[in-house]
Amino acid sequence: xxxxxxxxxxxxxxxxxxxxxxxxxxxxxxxxxxxxxxxxxxxxxxxxxxxxxxxxxxxxxxxxxxxxxxxxxxxxxxxxxxxxxxxxxxxxxxxxxxxxxxxxxxxxxxxxxxxxxxxxxxxxxxxxxxxxxxxxxxxxxxxxxxxxxxxxxxxxxxxxxxxxxxxxxxxxxxxxxxxxxxxxxxxxxxxxxxxxxxxxxxxxxxxxxxxxxxxxxxxxxxxxxxxxxxxxxxxxxxxxxxxxxxxxxxxxxxxxxxxxxxxxxxxxxxxxxxxxxxxxxxxxxxxxxxxxxxxxxxxxxxxxxxxxxxxxxxxxxxxxxxxxxxxxxxxxxxxxxxxxxxxxxxxxxxxxxxxxxxxxxxxxxxxxxxxxxxxxxxxxxxxxxxxxxxxxxxxxxxxxxxxxxxxxxxxxxxxxxxx
Amino acid sequence: xxxxxxxxxxxxxxxxxxxxxxxxxxxxxxxxxxxxxxxxxxxxxxxxxxxxxxxxxxxxxxxxxxxxxxxxxxxxxxxxxxxxxxxxxx
Numbered sequence: 001x002x003x004x005x006x007x008x009x010x011x012x013x014x015x016x017x018x019x020x021x022x023x024x025x026x027x028x029x030x031x032x033x034x035x036x037x038x039x040x041x042x043x044x045x046x047x048x049x050x051x052x053x054x055x056x057x058x059x060x061x062x063x064x065x066x067x068x069x070x071x072x073x074x075x076x077x078x079x080x081x082x083x084x085x086x087x088x089x090x091x092x093x094x095x096x097x098x099x100x101x102x103x104x105x106x107x108x109x110x111x112x113x114x115x116x117x118x119x120x121x122x123x124x125x126x127x128x129x130x131x132x133x134x135x136x137x138x139x140x141x142x143x144x145x146x147x148x149x150x151x152x153x154x155x156x157x158x159x160x161x162x163x164x165x166x167x168x169x170x171x172x173x174x175x176x177x178x179x180x181x182x183x184x185x186x187x188x189x190x191x192x193x194x195x196x197x198x199x200x201x202x203x204x205x206x207x208x209x210x211x212x213x214x215x216x217x218x219x220x221x222x223x224x225x226x227x228x229x230x231x232x233x234x235x236x237x238x239x240x241x242x243x244x245x246x247x248x249x250x251x252x253x254x255x256x257x258x259x260x261x262x263x264x265x266x267x268x269x270x271x272x273x274x275x276x277x278x279x280x281x282x283x284x285x286x287x288x289x290x291x292x293x294x295x296x297x298x299x300x301x302x303x304x305x306x307x308x309x310x311x312x313x314x315x316x317x318x319x320x321x322x323x324x325x326x327x328x329x330x331x332x333x334x335x336x337x338x339x340x341x342x343x344x345x346x347x348x349x350x351x352x353x354x355x356x357x358x359x360x361x362x363x364x365x366x367x368x369x370x371x372x373x374x375x376x377x378x379x380x381x382x383x384x385x386x387x388x389x390x391x392x393x394x395x396x397x398x399x400x401x402x403x404x405x406x407x408x409x410x411x412x413x414x415x416x417x418x419x
Numbered sequence: 420x421x422x423x424x425x426x427x428x429x430x431x432x433x434x435x436x437x438x439x440x441x442x443x444x445x446x447x448x449x450x451x452x453x454x455x456x457x458x459x460x461x462x463x464x465x466x467x468x469x470x471x472x473x474x475x476x477x478x479x480x481x482x483x484x485x486x487x488x489x490x491x492x493x494x495x496x497x498x499x500x501x502x503x504x505x506x507x508x509x
Contacts, residue, residue: 015473029428030463032474032504136508190508206508242509290485306509313473 002071002127007047011211012038014314022068024128024208034310035211037068045259050230053261060116060219066255067219068212069123075152076119080219082107084227084376089344090357096364098374100233101341102224105349105382110147110171112140112350112381113245117216118148121205124212130203131155136193137206138186138241138303139168140350140381145205146177157202159189164302167385185297187307217245221252224376225262232257232267235375237360239352240271240280240326241304243315249378250318268324270369271315272359274301274351278328280312285326289316300331300389301351303381325368327359334358335393338383348383356380421449421494424501432457446477447490449500464502465490474505 004022011020015033026035044065056062060080061073083103091099104113118141125133134157135145142158149156158172162181172179182189197207205213225232232253238246250269256262273281276299283291291312297305309315319325329337334351337358341347349357356377363369383390400406420440425433433439434457441456443449454461466472469490477484478501484492494500 026507027474027504031466031472032428033472034474034507138509186509191506193508194506210507244509292486293483308506310505310507310509 002069005068005070007039007044007065008037008068008070009040010038011035022070024125024130024203026208026210037211037215039066041255041258048259048261050261053226060119060216060223063219063222066215066222067120068215069120070127073119073123074126075122075148076115078108079115079119080107081223084224085345085347087345087377090341093340093344094357094361094364095371096369096375097372100224100228100374100376101345101347102220102376102378103347104220104378104380105347105353109151110140110143111385112144113217113220113378114140114144114381115148116219117141117213118144118205120216121203121209121213122148122152122154125154125203125205125209126152128203128209130201132157132200133203133205133209134158134193134196135205136160136186136190138305139164139171139385140303141206142177142179143168143171143385146172146175146179149177150175159193159196161186161189161302165386165388167387168302171385185307186305187293190306190308214244214248217248218252218255220245220378221249222256224249225253225256228376230262232262232265233376234266234373235268235270235324235369236378237270237272237356237363237369237375238378239304239356239380240273240309240315241306241352242309243271243280243311245378245380246271247311247314247318250322266323268322269318270324270359270363271319271326272356273326273328274299274304274334274355275328275330277301277305277307278326279307280309280315281326281328283312284316284319289313289320291316299334300386301334301355303350303352303386304355325363327362327368329355329358329362335390337361338390339394341379342383347379349379350381350383350386351389352381353379353383354389421496421498421500423449423453424499426502426504428504429460429463429502432460432463444493445490446479446484446492446494446500449494450490476503476505477501478503 013028013033048065058081085101087099132155156177197204277297294307334354337354441452
């Protein structure tokens, strides 16, 4: 066992503040509130300076004092520090002065932001002595648990809804994990996992290891601040499934300000969902923080199709407190969003990215994000994983024989005529 | 009497009973009766302001009372009431 971290002190109930030891537990014994990692910021402040961070390797672990493990990370040392792209062509298309894309489609190793959370969860799982790890997943998390567990020599089980995209199923199977497909929606998979977790002594990254896992998402927020030249962006648009990523980016910005790594400045976070499963967005629009579950999600955006979002309440409060709001978009708008991002910036995003781009467009069009300000879009997973969503919607290749005459007649001359 | 299904983490307070027979015509009254029979149960389910705790769900025949009439939700003899802690995940 590693020596306890001097920075990561406890787990703490988000509801009543009760402190708990840093074990594989995730709910408060008393009021069932979620447990969250608590830190000794006074000890972190003198150590985690801009200079110290800049001297470290380009990975999410350059902010390690703000991550909930005791020793050195043993899983996912190369994860994170994905590009932040200044997206001028997309800015023009959306009609906003300044726009950035945080591009987690190229996160290492499984091309989604989930490598961030899994890297923390599995590093902690090892510290706690687990040899089998598992998850409930809509796909990206399953891919990441499977890959990172394989490279760490851990046994893994990933539980998924049976109707996932082929790329996401194959993207787990290839690592030799145990893929269990469940007849049912994600929420039913999740319910089953809550019954399994603890029963066999497995480390479920998003159940009994969730307080550790969730903190990994903060690194997306830290990187955005550092890559913007040590400042918090005025507006950030974030896709929401459970709502966890949004709450953690909000937390990350607050922590950086608290530690003096960035100046205090107003910032707003905006949550994006698909209309076919938008429990958080719909609650926010109704002006309530009571999230009504969606029993049967109906959208091509399977990665965000969580009908009972665990962090919905906290996401709503993060949006409200920061002056942000929520938006949701139809499946057709999602496809348009995917194509727009690809055509403007050369970035191929999965469906969740289409949700973020299309929601940002609506937020800008309705004046909720002012046109003369700057925004960051969080693009969380790669498009090769969700090809079904756009097959047949991006045109077809034009087929010709290997002949110069055919090329000239059917391609060049036709294009020249319409140019 | 309406029957109330008790979740595992609260069964220490109900002498390990999984289903408890209770009394009352609303959820509020049912909670009062439960607390009389099993002291300490109320504070685990409702907060100091009397509201059902955020991460506790109460279902009447599979309907969440947040979308019925909350604690004023009427209950009949034949109704099945479940107390279910919220599930993390995602």
